[in-house]
Amino acid sequence: MLEKLAQIEKEALESLAAVEDEAALESWRVANIGRSSPVMNVFSQMGGLSKEERPLVGQRANQVKVAIEAAFAEKAAAIKDAALQKSLTGEKLDVTLPGRAFHHGRLHPATQNLRRVLAILAEMGFQVYTSRDVESDEYNFQLLNIPPHHPAREMQDTFYIDTSATDEAEKQVLRTHTSPGQIRAMRQFSAENPDNPPPIRIALPGMCYRFEQITARSEVQFYQVEGLVVGENITLGDLKGTLSEFARRMFGRQAKTRFRADHFPFTEPSAEMDVECFVCGGSGCPVCKKSGWLEILGCGMVHPTVLQNGGYDPARYSGFAFGMGPERQLMLRHKINDIRYIWGNDIRFLEQF
Numbered sequence: 052m053l054e055k056l057a058q059i060e061k062e063a064l065e066s067l068a069a070v071e072d073e074a075a076l077e078s079w080r081v082a083n084i085g086r087s088s089p090v091m092n093v094f095s096q097m098g099g100l101s102k103e104e105r106p107l108v109g110q111r112a113n114q115v116k117v118a119i120e121a122a123f124a125e126k127a128a129a130i131k132d133a134a135l136q137k138s139l140t141g142e143k144l145d146v147t148l149p150g151r152a153f154h155h156g157r158l159h160p161a162t163q164n165l166r167r168v169l170a171i172l173a174e175m176g177f178q179v180y181t182s183r184d185v186e187s188d189e190y191n192f193q194l195l196n197i198p199p200h201h202p203a204r205e206m207q208d209t210f211y212i213d214t215s216a217t218d219e220a221e222k223q224v225l226r227t228h229t230s231p232g233q234i235r236a237m238r239q240f241s242a243e244n245p246d247n248p249p250p251i252r253i254a255l256p257g258m259c260y261r262f263e264q265i266t267a268r269s270e271v272q273f274y275q276v277e278g279l280v281v282g283e284n285i286t287l288g289d290l291k292g293t294l295s296e297f298a299r300r301m302f303g304r305q306a307k308t309r310f311r312a313d314h315f316p317f318t319e320p321s322a323e324m325d326v327e328c329f330v331c332g333g334s335g336c337p338v339c340k341k342s343g344w345l346e347i348l349g350c351g352m353v354h355p356t357v358l359q360n361g362g363y364d365p366a367r368y369s370g371f372a373f374g375m376g377p378e379r380q381l382m383l384r385h386k387i388n389d390i391r392y393i394w395g396n397d398i399r400f401l402e403q404f
């Protein structure tokens with residue numbers, strides 16, 4: 052028995068010397084100190100030994116077991132240490148290498164300008180209100196006092212969406228301007244709704260779409276920001292004061308404005324607001340086409356029919372509305388002479404903002 056134990060110890064230690072990785076170590080452990088390993092078998096055979104033999108064999112078996120276990124612990128530590136060394140030398144890091152340059156993301160210039168417009172209007176008490184891109188013919192045109200066959204429709208070549216609608220009013224279009232949002236806002240904040248009483252003072256940003264040839268001057272999509280104010284005793288003076296103040300905040304305190312009579316079916320009277328050319332200061336240049344003025348937005352007093360379509364009694368309420376193109380302002384400010392740069396996604400253009 053004692054000889055057998057010496058043999059067990061010798062074999063275990065010899066085979067351990069050949070172990071090099073964790074997987075091999077684990078199978079070695081099962082075979083040599085596991086429950087049915089040779090040393091453990093010696094322990095279970097002790098019952099069959101004589102009284103004299105038993106303490107001697109027991110003591111020796113314990114020594115062997117302790118020795119094998121100690122060798123195992125030593126080997127396990129060595130393997131772990133070797134793995135650590137390998138990862139330290141294998142993944143060497145040169146801390147003197149220059150860092151990798153990374154590109155800063157940024158907001159699209161049209162978004163930057165749009166946010167600027169909205170921030171100024173917000174300071175002036177306008178709440179942002181958004182409305183849908185897909186509108187019915189009724190909202191985009193009819194409720195805004197543009198009946199079928201009205202010549203103003205031709206100014207706004209329209210993308211129609213394929214539907215089965217035969218009734219003109221139910222045809223679906225991509226909105227050609229943000230003005231249909233006027234009707235949606237008035238109906239939501241209606242004079243009869245005690246939760247949302249007037250006055251209304253909203254800024255309505257959104258993408259608009261027109262079925263047009265894409266050229267340096269016209270795109271099929273562009274942002275507009277609509278403004279709408281409805282309440283009691285709102286006058287043309289409020290319109291002029293509000294929009295002139297907007298222009299000063301947008302283009303500088305010295306910005307001069309002028310209003311020219313114009314026509315929109317949904318406002319009466321209607322006007323265009325010009326701001327003195329901020330490129331040449333009014334003396335005349337290619338950007339303002341030598342006129343000294345830049346056309347900035349369309350505006351007017353909300354037409355009584357439109358107020359009525361929005362659920363407001365024109366005998367009691369009045370209001371003004373305006374619509375502007377933030378990309379156009381961006382182009383004027385930065386002398387961008389081709390509108391196709393704006394949605395062309397050319398990084399060389401976008402990186403300049």
Ligand code: PHE
Nearest residue numbers: 228230349350351372373374
């Ligand atoms: N909807 C008009 C356009 O697209 C702009 C406008 C808005 C004019 C509100 C007057 C009042 O040109």
